Amino acid sequence: MIFGGWQKFSLIDFPGRTSAILFTQGCPFRCPFCHNPELINLSQGMFAPVTEHEVIEFLETRRGKLDGVVITGGEPTLQPDLLDFMARLKTMGFAIKLDTNGSRPGVLAEALRQNLVDYLAMDIKAPWRKYQTHINSTVDAADVRLSAALAMNSGLDYEFRTTVVKEQLTPEDIMEIVRHIAGAKKYILQRFLPTKTLDPAFMEMTTYSDEEFEKICEQIRPLVAECSWR
Numbered sequence: 001m002i003f004g005g006w007q008k009f010s011l012i013d014f015p016g017r018t019s020a021i022l023f024t025q026g027c028p029f030r031c032p033f034c035h036n037p038e039l040i041n042l043s044q045g046m047f048a049p050v051t052e053h054e055v056i057e058f059l060e061t062r063r064g065k066l067d068g069v070v071i072t073g074g075e076p077t078l079q080p081d082l083l084d085f086m087a088r089l090k091t092m093g094f095a096i097k098l099d100t101n102g103s104r105p106g107v108l109a110e111a112l113r114q115n116l117v118d119y120l121a122m123d124i125k126a127p128w129r130k131y132q133t134h135i136n137s138t139v140d141a142a143d144v145r146l147s148a149a150l151a152m153n154s155g156l157d158y159e160f161r162t163t164v165v166k167e168q169l170t171p172e173d174i175m176e177i178v179r180h181i182a183g184a185k186k187y188i189l190q191r192f193l194p195t196k197t198l199d200p201a202f203m204e205m206t207t208y209s210d211e212e213f214e215k216i217c218e219q220i221r222p223l224v225a226e227c228s229w230r
């Protein structure tokens with residue numbers, strides 16, 4: 001596993017559980033609004049890079065004290081040894097939350113088949129027809145679509161989420177996304193915060209107001225079990 005950084009304790013990143021967060025290095029998408037640009041390339045570290053050995057050594061001391069581990073990115077499913085690593089965490093007694101952009105449905109399917117995931121968080125970045133432009137990558141939206149179907153049929157607790165740059169996604173675009181995942185358990189709209197972006201031009205972009213988000217959520221709620229914004 002190649003990690004770009006970690007956070008040893010969080011109360012808010014794994015619903016209902018205390019967790020440690022592991023940031024994997026590398027991502028096949030190039031979202032211009034990405035707020036973790038240091039994690040995109042496989043060769044760069046965002047925080048003090050940490051080795052798998054250090055991670056395991058630390059987690060050994062947290063057995064029975066910490067509920068779970070969040071594996072996020074970058075994109076975790078790029079890591080060739082992800083499933084072995086997850087299996088190891090499970091044998092150590094940790095619940096696992098996996099964050100993914102859905103670009104590797106094969107890896108996700110296998111993780112689900114092996115019961116390695118306790119909570120799944122998946123990004124749906126844009127309507128399918130706009131996907132490649134939106135993520136600035138040739139990754140096929142059909143793969144993301146397949147991953148979304150896997151999540152919805154998994155029987156797990158899961159959430160879909162969309163980071164909203166106002167200049168990129170109209171309320172109609174957001175409703176189109178929601179129609180792609182109609183019937184989902186949970187959909188979360190995330191405010192875009194221009195603190196750091198992959199494309200410097202996106203530092204000038206904005207997001208919707210609280211009132212606008214609430215209005216959009218009201219339209220969404222009949223189509224999913226739960227909708228919120230943060």
Ligand code: SF4
Binds near residue numbers: 031033035037040075
């Ligand atoms: S925001 Fe986009 S580019 Fe950045 S890590 Fe997530 S999927 Fe990759």
